[in-house]
């Protein structure tokens with residue numbers, strides 16, 4: 001009897017696991033010990049091992065028993081949705097990679113623990129997106145690439161390293177979803193993506209414009225400057241850069257005006273609430289069209305009542321549901337890269353921020369699956 005609880009990553013893993021199963025079963029079948037060693041072995045599993053089943057759902061949450069296999073979300077080793085952890089990108093379409101760097105944070109540090117918390121929260125995801133009507137891991141071969149190397153005491157070296165490692169992923173025609181880390185990591189990610197796709201359309205969901213000249217005297221790089229640097233480096237296509245959800249105390253009118261003068265179409269949270277999410281989405285779609293789009297979601301776009309675990313919280317933001325709506329509404333756009341940054345677990349409460357973040361990454365995956373389906 002097949003169950004409806006699809007196994008994340010199963011489509012990719014089943015191919016690689018089949019050979020392993022065969023070996024195991026050959027070793028143990030004669031002594032009828034297979035079922036003792038592997039309680040999941042049954043008639044279906046045997047047919048699977050013999051190659052008779054090409055498409056099937058399973059109640060195994062991961063075919064690799066070492067990861068927690070058929071166990072519950074609180075068991076086992078938390079890769080993202082218990083996807084295979086690998087750097088082998090052969091046949092892979094989407095790689096999820098952590099960017100555990102928080103030395104660009106100007107207030108609360110701790111976002112280096114963001115990727116790990118998001119992975120842990122992702123074990124609550126079951127695999128089917130009932131709103132978008134898609135099971136992304138059935139459509140896409142997705143892996144957890146692990147974390148990219150960063151150097152906490154050197155932001156320039158980390159930027160260079162992230163750009164290089166991200167470039168290696170993109171060179172294999174794999175779409176990258178980056179899990180921050182503070183927002184400074186978006187600059188090297190944009191560098192890698194622009195190197196592949198040319199100047200990008202960018203949608204930044206954020207409470208801050210992050211286009212300051214500098215936050216600390218003489219320091220070009222921090223989590224408040226990545227988009228100014230990206231514009232200076234011509235990584236962003238003029239006229240195709242939107243910031244949504246901007247708010248909070250500023251040092252003066254020039255803060256937001258600077259962003260606009262740099263070419264950002266800046267939508268404050270007030271405009272979002274006045275117009276409503278559907279109208280905002282219409283503006284986004286009209287502005288971006290078919291251009292290659294990079295989406296950078298700073299979790300501080302969400303109200304701290306819903307997402308307290310972040311580096312620089314700003315009151316009066318989006319609800320969890322509005323954020324989900326905004327992300328789902330990107331369906332149809334030409335997504336080429338995504339990141340979700342600024343989850344700062346030490347300030348989280350009840351893991352609500354990382355649970356939201358994991359769900360938003362699941363929405364990202366759903367969008368990529370729909371893009372592939374066309």
Ligand SMILES: [Mn+2]
Nearest residue numbers: 183206210298
């Ligand atoms: Mn930001």
